[in-house]
Amino acid sequence: EAGVAQSPRYKIIEKRQSVAFWCNPISGHATLYWYQQILGQGPKLLIQFQNNGVVDDSQLPKDRFSAERLKGVDSTLKIQPAKLEDSAVYLCASSLGLADTVAQYFGPGTRLLVL
Amino acid sequence: AQKVTQAQTEISVVEKEDVTLDCVYETRDTTYYLFWYKQPPSGELVFLIRRNSFDEQNEISGRYSWNFQKSTSSFNFTITASQVVDSAVYFCALRKAGANSKLTFGKGITLSVRP
Numbered sequence: 001e002a003g004v005a006q007s008p009r010y011k012i013i014e015k016r017q018s019v020a021f022w023c024n025p026i027s028g029h030a031t032l033y034w035y036q037q038i039l040g041q042g043p044k045l046l047i048q049f050q051n052n053g054v055v056d057d058s059q060l061p062k063d064r065f066s067a068e069r070l071k072g073v074d075s076t077l078k079i080q081p082a083k084l085e086d087s088a089v090y091l092c093a094s095s096l097g098l099a100d101t102v103a104q105y106f107g108p109g110t111r112l113l114v115l
Numbered sequence: 116a117q118k119v120t121q122a123q124t125e126i127s128v129v130e131k132e133d134v135t136l137d138c139v140y141e142t143r144d145t146t147y148y149l150f151w152y153k154q155p156p157s158g159e160l161v162f163l164i165r166r167n168s169f170d171e172q173n174e175i176s177g178r179y180s181w182n183f184q185k186s187t188s189s190f191n192f193t194i195t196a197s198q199v200v201d202s203a204v205y206f207c208a209l210r211k212a213g214a215n216s217k218l219t220f221g222k223g224i225t226l227s228v229r230p
Contacts, residue, residue: 003159040222040223041222041223042119042206042208042220042221042222042223043160043206043218043220044220045217045218048215048217055215056215056217089158091158091160093160103150103162103165104162104218105162106152106159106160106161106162107159108157108158108159109158109159111158
């Protein structure tokens with residue numbers, strides 16, 4: 001079974017530029033998550049989708065971050081404009097559903113460096 | 116509010132030594148789930164175990180074992196006869212019961228196993 005796919009794996013941009021990340025979840029997984037992991041910390045949830053609907057985006061900085069999952073499968077996360085403090089690893093995860101018992105499966109992440 | 120504390124930040128051992136990674140959590144919920152994830156240098160978080168708050172039985176899986184002590188709010192992870200491939204960052208996480216609940220991660224413990 002293929003895992004969660006993410007691209008690109010690395011990205012370097014200058015502040016105020018825009019960047020987009022792509023995620024393809026495990027086939028059949030209805031729930032998709034985007035996390036931000038700053039160096040030396042655990043992942044922090046940014047947004048959670050159930051199919052193509054947003055379940056929780058309470059920790060998403062909506063003035064600069066946006067995410068979509070138009071067809072309920074792939075998802076993109078965009079930052080516009082980027083700030084220095086956005087340098088982090090952006091992890092995508094998926095799970096079969098919203099139930100608290102299901103495990104989340106993570107992709108390899110996109111490492112973003114904002115200069 | 117939920118909180119996960121991993122007081123150890125870095126641990127270094129020699130191959131074949133046993134090592135215990137500590138995790139202490141805080142929650143007001145009576146039903147919740149605890150997780151351990153491994154993050155190797157490749158960056159992907161690998162799910163290791165889920166334990167619900169009603170099941171205090173210890174679990175063993177090969178060289179891995181987990182000790183859940185509700186009385187001390189701890190969920191410690193022991194690797195027996197460590198190997199170089201165990202070198203990674205290990206995260207403990209907590210999720211309260213109920214759909215849409217978030218995973219709250221600790222800051223992680225960097226384990227280095229030297230040959």
